[in-house]
Amino acid sequence: MDNLLLMMAPLFSSKLLLVLFFGTLFGLILGVLPGLGPTTGGALILPFTMTLDPLSAIVLLTSIYCAGTYGGAITAVLINTPGTPAAAATCLDGYPLAQKGEAGRALGMATVSSTVGGIFSVIILVFFAPILAQLAYEFGQPEYFALAIFGLTMLASIGEGSPIKNLIAGAFGILISTVGKDFMTSIDRFTFGINELTEGIGFIPVVVGLFAMSEMLTQSTLINQVFNRIALKAIKLPSKDDYKKTWKTILRSSGIGSFIGVLPAEGGTVASLIGYSEAKRFSKKPEEFGKGSIEGIAGAEAANNAATGGAMVPTLALGIPGSATTAVILTGLIIHGVRPGPDLFREQPDFLYGIFGAMLIANILFFIFGFFGAKIFARITLVPNKILWPMIFAVSVCGTYSLNQSIIDVWIMLFFGVLGFFMRRYGFSVVPVIIGLILGELVEGTLRQSLVIFDGNWLMFFTRPIALTFFILSLIALAFPLIRSKKINKKL
Amino acid sequence: MKNVQKSKRANKSLPFFFKDEFKVSFVIIFVSIILLITTFTFDVVPPILNRGIQPATFPKALLTLIIVMTLLIYYLATKNPWKVQKKLPKSFILTLSSFVIFLIISKTLDFFLAISALSIFVSYCWGEKRIFYLLLVGIIFPVIVFIFFETILGLRFPPGIITNIYYS
Numbered sequence: 001m002d003n004l005l006l007m008m009a010p011l012f013s014s015k016l017l018l019v020l021f022f023g024t025l026f027g028l029i030l031g032v033l034p035g036l037g038p039t040t041g042g043a044l045i046l047p048f049t050m051t052l053d054p055l056s057a058i059v060l061l062t063s064i065y066c067a068g069t070y071g072g073a074i075t076a077v078l079i080n081t082p083g084t085p086a087a088a089a090t091c092l093d094g095y096p097l098a099q100k101g102e103a104g105r106a107l108g109m110a111t112v113s114s115t116v117g118g119i120f121s122v123i124i125l126v127f128f129a130p131i132l133a134q135l136a137y138e139f140g141q142p143e144y145f146a147l148a149i150f151g152l153t154m155l156a157s158i159g160e161g162s163p164i165k166n167l168i169a170g171a172f173g174i175l176i177s178t179v180g181k182d183f184m185t186s187i188d189r190f191t192f193g194i195n196e197l198t199e200g201i202g203f204i205p206v207v208v209g210l211f212a213m214s215e216m217l218t219q220s221t222l223i224n225q226v227f228n229r230i231a232l233k234a235i236k237l238p239s240k241d242d243y244k245k246t247w248k249t250i251l252r253s254s255g256i257g258s259f260i261g262v263l264p265a266e267g268g269t270v271a272s273l274i275g276y277s278e279a280k281r282f283s284k285k286p287e288e289f290g291k292g293s294i295e296g297i298a299g300a301e302a303a304n305n306a307a308t309g310g311a312m313v314p315t316l317a318l319g320i321p322g323s324a325t326t327a328v329i330l331t332g333l334i335i336h337g338v339r340p341g342p343d344l345f346r347e348q349p350d351f352l353y354g355i356f357g358a359m360l361i362a363n364i365l366f367f368i369f370g371f372f373g374a375k376i377f378a379r380i381t382l383v384p385n386k387i388l389w390p391m392i393f394a395v396s397v398c399g400t401y402s403l404n405q406s407i408i409d410v411w412i413m414l415f416f417g418v419l420g421f422f423m424r425r426y427g428f429s430v431v432p433v434i435i436g437l438i439l440g441e442l443v444e445g446t447l448r449q450s451l452v453i454f455d456g457n458w459l460m461f462f463t464r465p466i467a468l469t470f471f472i473l474s475l476i477a478l479a480f481p482l483i484r485s486k487k488i489n490k491k492l
Numbered sequence: 493m494k495n496v497q498k499s500k501r502a503n504k505s506l507p508f509f510f511k512d513e514f515k516v517s518f519v520i521i522f523v524s525i526i527l528l529i530t531t532f533t534f535d536v537v538p539p540i541l542n543r544g545i546q547p548a549t550f551p552k553a554l555l556t557l558i559i560v561m562t563l564l565i566y567y568l569a570t571k572n573p574w575k576v577q578k579k580l581p582k583s584f585i586l587t588l589s590s591f592v593i594f595l596i597i598s599k600t601l602d603f604f605l606a607i608s609a610l611s612i613f614v615s616y617c618w619g620e621k622r623i624f625y626l627l628l629v630g631i632i633f634p635v636i637v638f639i640f641f642e643t644i645l646g647l648r649f650p651p652g653i654i655t656n657i658y659y660s
Contacts, residue, residue, distance in 0.1 A: 051644060164568070168520070168561050175527075175554045182547040187535045189547060190527065220587035221580060223618045386618035390611035390629040397594075397607055398641045407598065407650055414591050425577055426516050444550050451545060 008357055019056045020358055023063030024365040030064065031071020032377045033388065035215040037084040038068030039434075042328035043207040044395055046335070047402040054336035055354050061329045062355060063362035066118055066308050068325075069268050070366050071377065073110040073301055077103060078230050078378050086268030086304040089276035093289060093296030095230075100292055104236040109294050110301045111370040112238055113250045117302035118363035120254035121261060121309025125316075126356050128262070132317035133342040139318075141453060142461050145446035146470035148439045151320050153474040154263050155432050163481045165428045173436020174443055176201050183441065184448060196408040203331045205400050205413040206437055210430040211324075212396045213417020216389050218424065223385065235374045238294075246298040249279045257303035261310020267323025268304035268311075275303025309359060316340050316352060320439065324431045327438045512577060513569035520562045528555045586617040602652025607634045 030041035042061050049057035072087030077094035090110060097106040139147070152174075156166035179190045180200030191197040238246070253275035260271040279299025280289045289296045311322030312329075319340040321327035333340055338351070345352060370377075400413045420430045454460035462468050534548040590610045598606035612630035620626060638658075641647045649655050 047645060162565070164561050164565050168558055168565070171554050171558050171561070175551060175558070178551045178554070185537045185547050187537065187547045189534055189551060190530065192530075217584060217587055220584045220614075220618065223581075223583050384620075386615050386620040387625055387629055389618075390615045391633050393614070394607050394611060394634045394637045398637050398647075401603075401649070402641055402645050402647045405647065407603070410598070411595065414595065418588065418591070426512060427574070447550070448545055 023060040024067040027064035027067030028071040031068040031083045034081045038065045039324045040211040044399045059358040065325045066362040067366040070114040077106045089272040089300035093293045097292035098230045108236040109297045113298040113302040114305040115367040117254045117306035121258045121306040122360045124258040125309040129313045129317045133345040136342040141446045141449040142467045146467035148443045150470040150474045153477040157477040166432045170432035170436040173433040174440040177440020205409045209413040209416025210420035214420030217421040249295045249298045250302045253299045253302035254306040257306025258310040261307035262313045268307040271307035272300040272304035276300040517566040524555045524559050602654045604654045
């Protein structure tokens with residue numbers, strides 16, 4: 001009961017309500033604009049959060065996360081281009097349905113299923129995050145090391161693209177985290193005599209570079225692309241018949257999304273694809289999928305929004321991000337001096353339940369904004385790239401510079417922009433780099449401390465049951481793509 | 493599907509050093525080897541201060557892992573070639589060049605001027621010819637961003653010919 005009251009705290013604070021309002025609005029705009037999204041937007045807004053107290057800052061970031069994930073659906077339905085990667089599966093049925101003159105119905109279903117998925121995942125978050133945090137009390141350094149390894153292998157295994165390329169990208173992310181003074185011995189590593197590098201490479205320049213700047217370069221290759229935009233008259237709430245058809249799909253996808261979100265992987269993108277394919281598998285009319293099936297939209301949208309709450313579970317309980325955007329939120333927590341983990345649940349329940357409550361309200365807010373403002377948000381897609389991207393460049397450069405007031409950070413951002421472009425061009429996902437960078441210190445620190453505990457004996461890792469379980473799970477995660485590809489080959 | 497197969501066939505006919513999989517693997521391995529060599533220049537901690545492993549050991553292990561996995565993707569690519577990527581358009585080259593121009597101007601002349609120049613250049617190269625919109629992205633918007641960052645975050649931008657005038 002006390003926790004429920006704590007969750008409602010944002011409702012009684014005008015400042016938090018204002019932050020939620022702007023966060024949701026900003027998140028929706030970011031989600032609608034193809035190429036941007038909650039991860040880039042969160043990274044860009046991070047410097048501004050320094051002017052806020054920790055709770056308001058994290059509420060702002062989480063509301064951007066929730067609304068941005070939903071916003072991608074508007075673009076997916078109306079111009080057949082996912083506003084965010086998590087909305088890719090929504091295009092498959094959203095756009096064909098819009099082509100049939102039912103854009104309002106498609107967006108109505110996307111809005112309802114996103115809201116249900118989001119609220120479902122917040123309930124999961126409220127119940128499971130404290131349990132996971134309680135379990136984490138049993139974790140020592142070796143267990144945290146094994147858990148971080150499990151997180152990275154899961155990311156490689158179920159993330160987008162080739163698992164080996166994902167592993168390379170993850171290892172590269174960890175390697176970036178080793179730049180600067182070694183945190184245990186203060187010895188310089190990969191600084192090449194540059195003073196600014198002794199503090200290490202910051203998270204923000206890397207994220208903004210890999211997401212925003214690489215996207216700018218990608219957009220430069222697409223300037224002649226023409227989008228066929230479908231006009232939206234009004235968004236329609238689903239009919240009784242639509243609810244009858246989809247309620248099981250929405251609930252199933254909400255469960256799938258929450259579960260995938262909890263795994264340290266790519267969150268919404270993977271969740272929506274699995275949610276969509278499961279909706280098709282269970283459908284009475286699978287032949288309609290890809291031609292404008294309302295179940296397809298419900299399956300994908302409920303799953304991607306359900307992943308938001310799910311991804312917050314390991315982020316808050318263990319300090320291990322469940323997605324790229326939660327990595328940004330984790331950075332926000334660290335910048336504001338909040339250390340995620342079991343102690344946070346014991347010492348600052350008001351802070352945590354404030355976040356949970358804010359996520360719940362954000363899901364309701366984007367429903368209202370989406371329902372009444374989808375037509376306006378759809379118009380944002382009309383802003384031409386030749387105007388939009390130079391503006392994003394200006395904000396990216398100033399935002400990156402502002403954190404440390406360092407021009408080197410801006411150069412790093414541009415370097416990672418170019419690198420990110422070529423990584424994506426050759427099939428390397430940039431998400432593992434971000435997760436690797438944020439987990440790098442944890443991986444190295446826990447490994448070294450474990451070896452001190454074990455007196456240098458590596459084999460002692462396997463004498464710890466929890467660590468051993470995570471190592472076995474990591475092996476299964478690595479073997480999973482091999483088994484999956486063999487099964488597909490057999491079917492063919 | 494047919495296009496993918498076609499591009500894969502086209503990739504098979506190229507000499508190995510022109511193939512994307514070779515070029516990408518070569519670059520990754522080359523950079524990794526250079527970084528691996530660099531790790532041998534890291535200071536060694538005396539045993540009394542050393543906790544667990546030497547500071548160079550962890551990066552060495554990571555770089556070795558990256559090299560091994562890159563060899564593995566190259567080996568797999570010989571069996572299943574990557575699809576040939578389209579040639580990069582002129583607009584990409586111009587945008588990439590604008591990053592270099594930005595670096596030069598921000599280092600030598602002015603940070604604000606660099607943002608302004610890049611914004612106008614990119615917008616123009618991407619097809620915007622209307623003066624008002626070029627001024628909007630190149631001057632009006634950067635000025636708003638500058639003032640916003642300065643007042644909200646109390647940020648002080650690096651000195652330069654325009655920034656100095658503003659601060660004085």
